[in-house]
Amino acid sequence: MFLIPCPHCGPRNQAEFVYERVEEAVAHPDASPQETIQALYTRANGRDFSWELWRHAYGCRGWMRLRRHRTTHEIAEVHAIGAGA
Amino acid sequence: MMRYSALGLLKGGLDGHKSWTRAWRAPEPKARYDVIVIGGGGHGLATAYYLANVHGLRNVAVLEKGWIGGGNTGRNTTIVRSNYRLPQMQNLLELSLKLWEGLSQELNYNLMFSQRGALFLGHSDSDMTRLAERGDSLRCNGIDADLLDRDAVARLVPLLDMSQTARYPIHGGLIQKRGGTARHDAVAWGYARAADALGVDIIQNCEVTGIDIEGGKAVGVRTNRGAIGADRIGICVAGNSSLVAAMTGLRLPIESHMLQAFVSEPVKPMIDTVIMSQSIHCYISQSDKGEIVLGGDPDLYPSYSQRGIPMRIEEVAGQAIGLVPALSRLRMLRCWSGVTDMSFDGAPIIGATPVDGLYLNGGWCYGGFKATPGSGWLYAHTLAKGEPHPVNAPFALDRFARGALIDEAASGPLPQSR
Numbered sequence: 357m358f359l360i361p362c363p364h365c366g367p368r369n370q371a372e373f374v375y376e377r378v379e380e381a382v383a384h385p386d387a388s389p390q391e392t393i394q395a396l397y398t399r400a401n402g403r404d405f406s407w408e409l410w411r412h413a414y415g416c417r418g419w420m421r422l423r424r425h426r427t428t429h430e431i432a433e434v435h436a437i438g439a440g441a
Numbered sequence: 442m443m444r445y446s447a448l449g450l451l452k453g454g455l456d457g458h459k460s461w462t463r464a465w466r467a468p469e470p471k472a473r474y475d476v477i478v479i480g481g482g483g484h485g486l487a488t489a490y491y492l493a494n495v496h497g498l499r500n501v502a503v504l505e506k507g508w509i510g511g512g513n514t515g516r517n518t519t520i521v522r523s524n525y526r527l528p529q530m531q532n533l534l535e536l537s538l539k540l541w542e543g544l545s546q547e548l549n550y551n552l553m554f555s556q557r558g559a560l561f562l563g564h565s566d567s568d569m570t571r572l573a574e575r576g577d578s579l580r581c582n583g584i585d586a587d588l589l590d591r592d593a594v595a596r597l598v599p600l601l602d603m604s605q606t607a608r609y610p611i612h613g614g615l616i617q618k619r620g621g622t623a624r625h626d627a628v629a630w631g632y633a634r635a636a637d638a639l640g641v642d643i644i645q646n647c648e649v650t651g652i653d654i655e656g657g658k659a660v661g662v663r664t665n666r667g668a669i670g671a672d673r674i675g676i677c678v679a680g681n682s683s684l685v686a687a688m689t690g691l692r693l694p695i696e697s698h699m700l701q702a703f704v705s706e707p708v709k710p711m712i713d714t715v716i717m718s719q720s721i722h723c724y725i726s727q728s729d730k731g732e733i734v735l736g737g738d739p740d741l742y743p744s745y746s747q748r749g750i751p752m753r754i755e756e757v758a759g760q761a762i763g764l765v766p767a768l769s770r771l772r773m774l775r776c777w778s779g780v781t782d783m784s785f786d787g788a789p790i791i792g793a794t795p796v797d798g799l800y801l802n803g804g805w806c807y808g809g810f811k812a813t814p815g816s817g818w819l820y821a822h823t824l825a826k827g828e829p830h831p832v833n834a835p836f837a838l839d840r841f842a843r844g845a846l847i848d849e850a851a852s853g854p855l856p857q858s859r
Contacts, residue, residue, distance in 0.1 A: 357750045371752045375742035375857060378696075396854065397785055397841040398692035401683035403745045426697070427745045 358429045363436035364416045372414040379407035379421055403427050409437070442638035445549055464630065465637035470644050473670035474502045476824050477662060479649050479685060480678035481505025483514040483625070484802060484809065486632035486643070487817020488677060488824065490548075493639035495818070496825035501641045502671075503633075504664060506648035510629025513680055516779035517810040518702050518724060518736040520715050522559040522620030523584055526575045529835045529847050530788065531582045536832055537815025538619060544814055550631030552623045553729055558714040559620025560589075560597065562764070563612045568719040572615040579617075589614045600711060600765045608763035609721060620715060622726055628813055652688045652799065659689070659799040675800045675824050680780035681745075682803035689796050693803070694785045694841045696856040699740040700807045701749035701778045703757065705771040707731030716764065723760035725768075733771060735761050739781060739807055741857040749778035781807050783856035786840075788847035791819055791833040800824055801838055806859055 359367040383395040400406065405425050412418050423433040443449075443462050453460060476492055478485045481503045492498045503509075521541055523534035545552045563569040569588075576586035594614045595603050603611055633643050644666070651663035652674065661670035676685050686693050707730050716725040722738040737757035740750050754776055762769045784790060784804030789812070791802045802820045805812065819833040829837065835847060841854075852858040 357752060370750070377855065378743070393842045394692070397694045399683065399694070399696050400687070400692060401696050401743065402687070403684065406743070408743070426743055429744065429746060 358431070360410065360422070360431060361434050362412045362415060362418065363420055363434055364418050365412065368412070368415055372412060374411045374413040376409040376411055376419070379409055382409075405432060442634065445551075464634040465643055468642045468644065470502065470504075470647065470664070470666055470669050471642065473661075474642070475500040475671070476673045476675065477501075477669060477671040478503045478675045478677050479662065480676065481509035481629075481633070481643060481645065482512050482677065482679070483510065483628045483632065483813040484679065484816045484820070485675075485677035486629055486636055487813055488675060488802070488820040489641045489643075490632045490636040490639070491818050491821035492825060493636055493641050496821060498825055499640035501636075502669065503636070503641065503643045504647045504649055504662070504669075505643070505645045508645050509633050509643060510626055513779045513781065513809060514625055514629045514813075516702065516777055517625055518726065518734050519622045519625045519728070519810060520559065520620070520724060520726065521554070521623055521811040522617050522715070523811070524559065524561070524575065524579055524586055524615070524617040524620065525849055526578055527847060527849050528578070528582055530849050531579065531584055532832045533815055533819070533836070534812055535582070535584050536818065537812045540814035540818060541623065542619070544631070548631040548635045550627060550634060552627045552631055554621065554623040555729070556619050556621040558597075558616050558618045560594070560614050560616045560714050560716055562594065562601075562609070562614045562716065562718045564609050564718065564720045565612060569612050572613070572719055576615050585617055585619055587616050587618065589616055597714060598712065598716060598765075600767050601716075602764065602766050609718070609760070616714075622715060622728070624729070625810060632817070649685065649688075652685075654689060654796060658797040673798050673800065673824050673827070675802060675820060677802045677820065679782040679803045679805045679809055682782050682801065686794070686801065689794075689799060691794060691796065693801070693838075694790070695782045695804050696743045697745055697780050698742065698783045698856060699744045699746065699749055699778045700781045701737065701740070701753050701757075701776055703735040703754065703773055703776045704728070704732040705735075705768070705773050708733070708771065711767065712765070718764070721760050723757055723764065725761055725765065732774065733768060739783065739857075739859070745780055747778050747780060749776060781805070783859060785854045785856060786846035786848045787850055787852070787859045789816070789836055790838050791816065792823060792829050792837040794838060
């Protein structure tokens, strides 16, 4: 397990958080059908760092984007998203 | 191939077990094969065996970066069953279960396949409705399923907590009596030995580092032991499918997540069926050595670490003790984790890729072991004929773009919602 530095609450146990999806999987409303399929149903799924969206579901319930390593679980960057970010 | 038998074992005992020969060769890679299977797990080895045995293709290689059966084949909870809800999944897994039923004899290798029954518990009226629906769906498709009432479940598994204060009250269950367990390592070894005897080259410590493409067609692989040419190449590396596919620039509908399993110290026989649940994700069985084998949910976020999170250990242990309180005094021996290919509908992918000559077998989520023989059978057909068998046609890679998902759990198009 790992600590996630919530931008609102500080470092908290990973058990409080829910992984939502990778940032590249966000489909934009003005994207073409092909781009939307690409975003929704394909992933790079590498072994190294990727940008992901997580929620502090059992804490402040805020959303955040974080850059996390898929093998070491190191979190290099965290940014709040949504209102007030 | 040296045939194994009870008499042979006796003879081996008399000469101090000095007469046994290698079960398969360790050949150098040839310059070219008709078919290369990337990945020497159960699925890849089964594919090679059926390519040679059913389709007569003997110039076949299985390339394995480590040792055969060292990935998810050796990390699962060894459960075999075909009691799925959707007909596409039933057809796939029933084909597999029928192959399991004669496999030890066919391979002349003891897979310790034990049809001890796979029981799903129902904990509420709605659970029982869903189990009845699943049972009806199975019986309509000619697959055995028996709905059990509370008393029948209590007779079958006397150690379940049937008290009024039970954490998980038991209303009944659905059993597939032909379900059970098999020895996972033996499946890889049995297929490897049988495939090798038919001329298949099983090449271990041979990591594929690139796929050569000429004029839009895959023509060979680069490995740490040199370049090898092939007419057809089959990726069969569930857990790492995305990484191998990325060698050709392909992006797959897969995320890699961790799945853990646990075993206890060995004890005398106490649970003689496989216990699962409609509502909680905990499965319990007892190995032939006596260990209690436990499994649960995946870790629900992408990772290749092959390390599980303690939170899941606590959750699975809590659920197991809630179902079978007698387990509370057991000491756990080991826990481990495997990398699973989580697909976006919970179903596997077996078929062609956009690259000519390159095929994919992956996306097995947390349910690949039970499908090993069927997966190999269907993938061999697909690789030999260049087109899918009717049973694996629905499991094509392009089904996501077409909206033809096979969503067994009806839980939506995200890998962690399985």
